[in-house]
Amino acid sequence: MRSHIAEDFSQGSHEANVVRLPSMPRGLALADRVLGLIVSVPAALLVLAEIVLLFSGVCARYVFHQPLVWGDELAGILFLWLAMTGAATALHRGAHMRMTAIVNRAGTEWGAIWDTVALMASLLFLGLIAAPAYAYINQQWMIVTPALEINDGLRVAAIVYGVACMLLMSLVKLLARGWKPAAIGIVISVAVVAGFETAGPVLQSLGNLNLLIFFVGVVGFTVLSGMPIAFSFGLAVFSYLSLSTSMPLEIVVSRMDEGMSQLLLLAVPMFIFLGLLIEMTGMARAMINFLASLLGHVRGGLSYVLIGAMYLISGISGSKAADMAAVAPILFPEMKKRGERPGELVALLSATGAQTETVPPSIVLITIGSVTGVSISALFTGGLLPGFVLAIALCVLVWWRARRVQPVSAERATGAVIGKTLVIALPALALPAVIRFAVVEGVATATEVSTVGIVYSLIAGLLIYRRFDWKRVGPMLVETAALSGAILIIIGTATAMAWALTQSGFSHSLASFMEHLPGGAISFMAVSVVMFVLLGSVLEGIPAIVLFGPLLFPIARDVGIHEVQYAMVVILSMGLGLFSPPFGVGYYGACAVSKIHPDEGIRPIVGYMIALFIGIVVIAAVPWISTGFLKTP
Template sequence: MRSHAVETPRVPGHDGAMRTAPGVPPWLAFADRALGLLVAVPAALLVLAEVVLLFWGVCARYAFHDPLVWGDELAAILFLWLAMTGAATALHRSAHMRMTALVNRASDDWRQRWDTVALVATMVFLGLIALPAYAYLKQQWMIVTPALEINDAWRVISILYATGCMLLMCLVKLLARGWRAALAGIVVSAVVVIGLELAGPVLQSLGNLNLLIFFVGVVGFTVLSGMPIAFSFGLAVFSYLALSTAMPLEIVVSRMDEGMSQLLLLAVPMFVFLGLLIEMTGMARAMIGFLASLLGHVRGGLSYVLVGAMYLVSGISGSKAADMAAVAPILFPEMKQRGEKPGELVALLSATGAQTETVPPSIVLITIGSVTGVSISALFTGGLLPGFVLAFALCMLVWWRSRARAPLSATRAGAGVIGKAFIAAIPALALPLVIRFAVVEGIATATEVSTVGIVYAALAGIFIYRRFDLRRLGPMLVETAALSGAILIIIGTATAMAWALTQSGFSHSLATFMEGLPGGAIGFMAVSIVMFVVLGSVLEGIPAIVLFGPLLFPIAREVGIHEVHYAMVVILSMGLGLFSPPFGVGYYGACAVSKIHPDEGVKPIIGYMIALLIGIVVIAAVPWISTGFLPTR
């Protein structure tokens, strides 16, 4: 799942743009490039180091029966560095999740103003968090790791390093707008901070009304202004604790560290990298070629191939952007030649993105398991059939829409062609089985198994498909780090926000309200579907899961809903919101991948969204679809 609301404030300097922007002083362009290298190079090397370390751990334990007792400890240290340098790389490369639907509708002048507001708000958060990060670093200075016996400060200092780099990046980008914009931004920031500080005594007297002010007002304003969602959450929780409570502010950094440092989440960068690798090695093309040889000659045949290909590729990569980027460029040219309208193509691509949210190893599945305590293996097992049910619903709609079309000119592939395509696709089709076998047989954990897939894909690319471009390896590592950092820092700041909401008593009030809904489990499930469709369109899946998962999953258990069943309904509901226009940012990601204007897909996508909603209702009504293949307790 790549972050679809991607873009930091649109200023010169992302991916080298500042170096060629007119009117930007050379020293600013140099500073921008230097700051990018200071985070991107170590981030890429850390991804590679984690792959090597995890795979080495698998080999040491399973092949040589000599486990690395210090392996998890070193992986945890490197992981926080990867998360923070990756987040800084994402800021430099415009890869943070943002809500840009409203900002993009503004005129150019107002868009620039809102971008400046978002940039300044990001600077405010980074500046305010620096001192608490230093205080937290001093707290961790006395802690020594048990296996490696090194100071935990070497892990935590990554937060301070990345925060400093990101703050300098924002300052460089603000200066690149001109001294007037920079001065105005600094003055506005100072006024806001001073105003809030002066309002502190009043805010402390308001009690839980502050939840509305900070977690609705501040979050709503900053998210709608285009501020990266991660920093919006962080600014809200920091302001809430600083101005309306007496709690030490190091707690914000501590909770961010807790959220980002769960080793289960190390699967996120590993599966992102695997997704990029299968596209680079040609494995995705081989799978799609086989499906096209089977169905390409029937009415709507390539649409069925698109649905099936997204299901298969998603089961390997876990990254929605990687899925769409692997499938669309291969199928869309031929589909257009056969008369498919561009709007229909992007609508179906978006629908398949929502359909495959539960197909393992989905990053959302990994996230939901890490924050709610649900077994990731159970989620992986339970996610296959719900994705298939939605695929069937989409295929039924494809059949209905294509039933009256004239016969296609494409000829049926012969047995020989299908056989050759199948043989070529066997290594690619076997990859999900290899991953599943490694987990079931105890060869690797859910975190480590991604490295087994990476090594398998690399060997298949080198020796079978003869496609392994070493020149692309560096950019792939950087892209993996940036995307992973954008995801992980959202988990960190959302964890801090969820903690603040829990401490305020909001979680207890929410639980009481949800438990009191009429209809028991049915009413709770219906409200959850509606709520997560809305949250999916506004916040995307991961922030919504981290915020509300720990609050709602215990309630689901209380009303008798199986946690895996509830997880599937929640994830698919968020996927429906994520890929539904006008606010669903995943839809715009599909448009960007397919290079089709968003307006063309708005009308065709309505039918697909209705089909998905019907499928979600069926999955919610029939728990067996999600739990039927789970081992009995």
């Protein structure tokens, strides 16, 4: 497999789009650029507006004791517009989460055909959602918001705007393709649609077998063909409802609105921007330099630094891609000079990516709290020690592998050097404490606290580190919007799919099966670990959480498992699958960041994955690791 597979999944196929754009006819290229501007500029401004609004709310409430009663309402209105313009920006930049392993191995000609099939499927989903989205605006037009007295139809108009822009973008991409792959892709797509339409009466008589056809067959086919995962989920739900039920399709749009409009999820774009900000201001480098001065001279010392740096930085940024991009370019050149093999480096980087999934303020923690009702504050508290336990497991393996290796000419840092790097790193090291203090002391909510971190990092970058590039702020805002939109639209369509599964009775059947497993809590936990490892290797953590979290967390409570402990085990199990080759796409993301061929890390990573699995078993067996520091009622 090639290293750009992960780039296509986690960051989209932007490089591929850039390569094709010059071959577009001038009119199509101009249309493509205009469409990109009319979504990316508003999306960036909306991110900036949300930062200002949320931080103003903190100041008004905590400093002036005059809360903005309309603040949350306005933030919610803007948030749906941010989600949809961000999703459209992600489509334009090729930043939607996709699985392109099979397409990339199909060769140039067939790869182009499969890519066209995926594009046609995306067009089909966007075309199907357009009319119900417009109808949903009419339904919401009679609702007026309580504080600002704004018509709610203006808020949900964001869905129509985003869908219309994405539909036009997809049409431009289709017109820009060569006639042969476009023709074959269109024929295949039309044949599939016609087949389903013809089979409509038969499908309505199959009952719950349709769940396999649409939520396994359609989702599996479209995901493997390279279609964005969010669109795959949405197309499956639309197909299921329209061909095998008589339910109105506006329900799909309302479920998507419900999933994307949870104000807790506003923390996602805020923490993504914070992650980009700490890298730009040099705060990440300061922390890494301090750790290197402490451990750089011992056997495997920089490997320990890598583990510690990922733990610290993950606690600030909440974005795994930002974590790896901040650490690898700083540490890897020196580690290579000291004789570390590239395969070992990318294997350890992948392992630390899985290890730090529960370190707050993880986006996955925020998502799991929003869809299951578990306290985000409790998840933030409970996530620290499990990540530390896995860090110890990785450190033990690093020590074992390095015990017979002579250190390569790395001098022990003097006390003066350590003290100097500590002083430089202190403002950066204080950021997690500032975030934690703001939440615990009630200065800011879990949604708002990221803006406290943003303002702190802004001041530190300008006054202390003096590494603030104003020219990068605009691209950072656009990147934040694109990544946020890609995540949020997955949550929206996955919420619709979860609703469809619940209405079909599947959730009751799954709950009954899991609840009556022999062995009680032990069997339930063991099956959950295996299931979420497999889900993590196929899907990103967020879609799996949104789909199965609301179904399984009540069962965990019923069998006596603390919901915070179960959350930690689920998240870490998905992380293990996400970063385990050959299917774990997080591994290919680590390869892309470190510019190391995936083949070099396949063998070294096995030991690290075993160490992580042992750590997960320990966390599953010892509830105190996840719940020991929680406040008891």
